[in-house]
Amino acid sequence: MSRIEARFAALATEGRGALIPFVEAFDPDRETSMALLAGMPSAGADLIEIGVPFTDPMADGPTIQAAGKRALAAGAKLPRILDMVREFRRADAATPIILMGYLNPILAYGPPRFCADAAAAGVDGLIIVDLPSEEADLIAADAARHGLDIIRLVAPTTDDARLPKVLAGSSGFIYYVSITGITGTRTASGAQLEAAVPRIRRVSSLPIAVGFGVRSPEQAATASRVADGAVVASALIDTLAADLDAEGRARPGTVGKVLDQVRALAAAVRAG
Amino acid sequence: MNTPASSIGANSLRSGPDARGRFGAYGGRFVAETLMPLVLEVEQAYRDARADPAFQAELDAYLANYVGRPSPLWFAHRLTERLGGAKIYLKRDELNHTGAHKINSCMGQILLARRMGKTRIIAETGAGQHGVATATVCALFGLPCTVYMGATDVERQKPNVFRMKLLGAEVRAVRSGAATLKDAMNEAMRDWVANVEDTYYLIGTVAGPHPYPMMVRDFQSVIGEEAKLQMMQAEGRLPDVAVAAIGGGSNAMGLFHPFLDDAAVRLIGVEAAGHGLETHAHAASLSRGRPGVLHGNMTYLLQDEDGQIEEAHSISAGLDYPGVGPEHAWLHDIGRVEYVAVTDDEALAAFQLLTRTEGIIPALEPAHALAQVAKLAPTLPRDSIILANLCGRGDKDIFTVAEHLGVSL
Structure with a gap:
C-alpha cells in the first residue's frame, strides 16, 4: 500500500478528511522552507504539497507567482528540491509528499530519471498543472514503474461526459480545482462543493482533495468534510510573505507563524 | 482561400497536425484541466466552421472588402x-x-468567436500589431476587448497602445517577468481560466494549445x-x-x-x-x-x-x-x-x-x-x-x- 493510500485509509477510520498544506520549496530560502516542511506533520498536516517553482506559472495567482520568483532567486532547482524531500524522509516515513508544479522542469530533467530519483527521495505523487490526461502518457509509464501517483485534476469545466476520460487510470487521490480561475483568488461555496463532489464520486472511488481558494479554517473544514481533503496554499504563503523583512528574508518568528496557521487549519479539519 | 484538407495527400508536408495536435513530436495541448474543455470546444467549432462554405464565404468577403x-x-x-x-x-x-498580417487571423477568429456565441475577447500582444488588429475586429463587431501587453512593450510601442485605446480596447500592462510577450501570454491564459463561459482567447500567432497553431496557420x-x-x-x-x-x-x-x-x-x-x-x-x-x-x-x-x-x-x-x-x-x-x-x-x-x-x-x-x-x-x-x-x-x-x-x- 502506498503512503497516500495508507494515509487516506487511516483518516477514513478516524472519520475525517485530510489537511494538505502547501509549501513552496526555497521560498524565501532553503532553510525556511525546510523548517516549514519538517514542522508541518506535527502541526497537523496529513499530506504535504511541495511547490516546484517555474518561471511561467500560468495557473497561479499573484501570491504563488511571487513565491516562485523568490524561490528561483534563492536557487530552487529540482535536484535540490529532491534533496529536501530526502532530508524530510529521514525524520518522517509516513506523511505523503506530493510535488506540484509545471511540466517543463520535469522534461528538462528527463521523465524517466526524474521519476526514479523522485521516488527514491521519498516523493509519493506528482501534480503537473499543465499535463492534462490527453498528454499524460508522456510520463505515466515512468511514474507507474516507480510507484509515483500522477494526481489528476478535475475542474468545474470538466463535464460528466469528460470525467471518465480524465479519471481513467488515475491513482492516489483526485485534486478538485474548485473554482474556474487561478490560485488564491476566488473561493467555492459549500453548496458548490456539495454539488461537485458527488459528481466525481460517481466515477471514481479515489479520495478527493479540494484546492484553489481554500483559505480559512472554516473553509478547510467544509472542504475536508464534503470531500476527503483540503489543500491550503496561498493563505499560508500570504502569511509567510507578510512576515518577510524589507530585504525579503524570513524573520526568526516567520516559520512559527505559518505553522500556527497550519495548527488552526488542522484543528478545524479535525473538528469537522 | 484555404486549400481543402481533402486535396492534401498523406505524403504531403501540409497534412499536419495529427489528431492530438502534433506536428511530429511538437504541438499538443499542454493546458490546465480547467482550460482543456475550452480548447476542445474551440477545436470542434473550428472544424465545423472550416467545413462550412458559408463561413469561408463570409471570411473571404471581409478579407476582400475590409482588410x-x-x-x-x-x-x-x-x-x-x-x-x-x-x-x-x-x-x-x-x-x-x-x-500588418495579423488581421488575417483576427478576422477568421472573430467570426469563429461570434459563431460560438462568445461575447468577450481577450488577446496578448508584443509589438501591439496583434493587439491593434484584435481591437479593430472587436470594434467592427461591437465586442468588448481586453489586450494583455508586457509593460516593457507598452513603453516601447506607445502609438499602438493609443490605437488600441482609441478602438475601445482595455490595455492591461503586465509587469511580471521581463514584462514582454511571454508574460502577456501567461496573463491572458490566467484571464481565460477565470472567464471560461463568455470569453474567446484570440491568440496572435501559430503557437499555444492545439488547435491554435493549425487554425492561425490556416487563416494566415x-x-x-x-x-x-x-x-x-x-x-x-x-x-x-x-x-x-x-x-x-x-x-x-x-x-x-x-x-x-x-x-x-x-x-x-x-x-x-x-x-x-x-x-x-x-x-x-x-x-x-x-x-x-x-x-x-x-x-x-x-x-x-x-x-x-x-x-x-x-x-x-x-x-x-x-x-x-x-x-x-x-x-x-x-x-x-x-x-x-x-x-x-x-x-x-x-x-x-x-x-x-x-x-x-x-x-x-x-x-x-x-x-x-x-x-x-x-x-x-x-x-x-x-x-x-x-x-x-x-x-x-x-x-x-x-x-x-x-x-x-
Missing part, C-alpha cells in the same frame, strides 16, 4: 539593383488594414496562396527562395505553408539574433533553444538547464519571444525550412535600406527578413527570384529606430 486583400506583390526593382543579384519580390501584407495561409498565384502571373514560375521573419512564426507559416510541397522552393525563416547569438540577448529559439513545453505546446524554447524559461531579446517587440510555433519546430527538425538569425543592427540597416530604395518603411519584424534578403540576393544569379514577406509597416517603430540612430523626436 483589402489580396495584398499586392511588388517587384522591388531598386532594391534588386542595389543588391545586384536575385530579383526581389515583396508580398505587401503591410498594406492590409491595420498595417492566404498570404502564401495569393503570393503563389501572383508569382505565376508575374514570372510564370514559383520563386527560388521565400523568406520571412519568425517570432512566434505566423507570417512565416502563412507564407511558407502553401509552398511546403514545392520542393524546389527554398524556405528561409529568420529569427531575431538580438545582440548576437553568442550573447544571451537574442530571441532565436530554433537556433539556440531546446524542446520543452510552454504556453500549451511542445516546441523549441529558450530555457536553462533546469527547464526555467529564459528571457528573449530583440529590438523588435514582435519577435521578442522565447518560443516558436510547433510546426516550425517540426519543419526545422525535418530540414524543410532553413532557420537563420539576424541581429538588431542588421535589421536596422535593412529597415533603412528598404525605406531609401523602395519608399516603404517596413516594421522591424520584416526588416529581419529583409536583412537576410540583403545577405542572400548578391550571392544568387540575376535570373533567380526571392520572395520576401513584408508583414508589417514601420510607422509604429519610428521612435525605436530614432532612438537607435541617436535622433530625438
Whole structure:
C-alpha cells in the first residue's frame, strides 16, 4: 500500500478528511522552507504539497507567482528540491509528499530519471498543472514503474461526459480545482462543493482533495468534510510573505507563524 | 482561400497536425484541466466552421472588402539593383488594414468567436500589431476587448497602445517577468481560466494549445496562396527562395505553408539574433533553444538547464519571444525550412535600406527578413527570384529606430 493510500485509509477510520498544506520549496530560502516542511506533520498536516517553482506559472495567482520568483532567486532547482524531500524522509516515513508544479522542469530533467530519483527521495505523487490526461502518457509509464501517483485534476469545466476520460487510470487521490480561475483568488461555496463532489464520486472511488481558494479554517473544514481533503496554499504563503523583512528574508518568528496557521487549519479539519 | 484538407495527400508536408495536435513530436495541448474543455470546444467549432462554405464565404468577403486583400506583390526593382543579384519580390501584407498580417487571423477568429456565441475577447500582444488588429475586429463587431501587453512593450510601442485605446480596447500592462510577450501570454491564459463561459482567447500567432497553431496557420495561409498565384502571373514560375521573419512564426507559416510541397522552393525563416547569438540577448529559439513545453505546446524554447524559461531579446517587440510555433519546430527538425538569425543592427540597416530604395518603411519584424534578403540576393544569379514577406509597416517603430540612430523626436 502506498503512503497516500495508507494515509487516506487511516483518516477514513478516524472519520475525517485530510489537511494538505502547501509549501513552496526555497521560498524565501532553503532553510525556511525546510523548517516549514519538517514542522508541518506535527502541526497537523496529513499530506504535504511541495511547490516546484517555474518561471511561467500560468495557473497561479499573484501570491504563488511571487513565491516562485523568490524561490528561483534563492536557487530552487529540482535536484535540490529532491534533496529536501530526502532530508524530510529521514525524520518522517509516513506523511505523503506530493510535488506540484509545471511540466517543463520535469522534461528538462528527463521523465524517466526524474521519476526514479523522485521516488527514491521519498516523493509519493506528482501534480503537473499543465499535463492534462490527453498528454499524460508522456510520463505515466515512468511514474507507474516507480510507484509515483500522477494526481489528476478535475475542474468545474470538466463535464460528466469528460470525467471518465480524465479519471481513467488515475491513482492516489483526485485534486478538485474548485473554482474556474487561478490560485488564491476566488473561493467555492459549500453548496458548490456539495454539488461537485458527488459528481466525481460517481466515477471514481479515489479520495478527493479540494484546492484553489481554500483559505480559512472554516473553509478547510467544509472542504475536508464534503470531500476527503483540503489543500491550503496561498493563505499560508500570504502569511509567510507578510512576515518577510524589507530585504525579503524570513524573520526568526516567520516559520512559527505559518505553522500556527497550519495548527488552526488542522484543528478545524479535525473538528469537522 | 484555404486549400481543402481533402486535396492534401498523406505524403504531403501540409497534412499536419495529427489528431492530438502534433506536428511530429511538437504541438499538443499542454493546458490546465480547467482550460482543456475550452480548447476542445474551440477545436470542434473550428472544424465545423472550416467545413462550412458559408463561413469561408463570409471570411473571404471581409478579407476582400475590409482588410483589402489580396495584398499586392511588388517587384522591388531598386532594391534588386542595389543588391545586384536575385530579383526581389515583396508580398505587401503591410498594406492590409491595420498595417500588418495579423488581421488575417483576427478576422477568421472573430467570426469563429461570434459563431460560438462568445461575447468577450481577450488577446496578448508584443509589438501591439496583434493587439491593434484584435481591437479593430472587436470594434467592427461591437465586442468588448481586453489586450494583455508586457509593460516593457507598452513603453516601447506607445502609438499602438493609443490605437488600441482609441478602438475601445482595455490595455492591461503586465509587469511580471521581463514584462514582454511571454508574460502577456501567461496573463491572458490566467484571464481565460477565470472567464471560461463568455470569453474567446484570440491568440496572435501559430503557437499555444492545439488547435491554435493549425487554425492561425490556416487563416494566415492566404498570404502564401495569393503570393503563389501572383508569382505565376508575374514570372510564370514559383520563386527560388521565400523568406520571412519568425517570432512566434505566423507570417512565416502563412507564407511558407502553401509552398511546403514545392520542393524546389527554398524556405528561409529568420529569427531575431538580438545582440548576437553568442550573447544571451537574442530571441532565436530554433537556433539556440531546446524542446520543452510552454504556453500549451511542445516546441523549441529558450530555457536553462533546469527547464526555467529564459528571457528573449530583440529590438523588435514582435519577435521578442522565447518560443516558436510547433510546426516550425517540426519543419526545422525535418530540414524543410532553413532557420537563420539576424541581429538588431542588421535589421536596422535593412529597415533603412528598404525605406531609401523602395519608399516603404517596413516594421522591424520584416526588416529581419529583409536583412537576410540583403545577405542572400548578391550571392544568387540575376535570373533567380526571392520572395520576401513584408508583414508589417514601420510607422509604429519610428521612435525605436530614432532612438537607435541617436535622433530625438
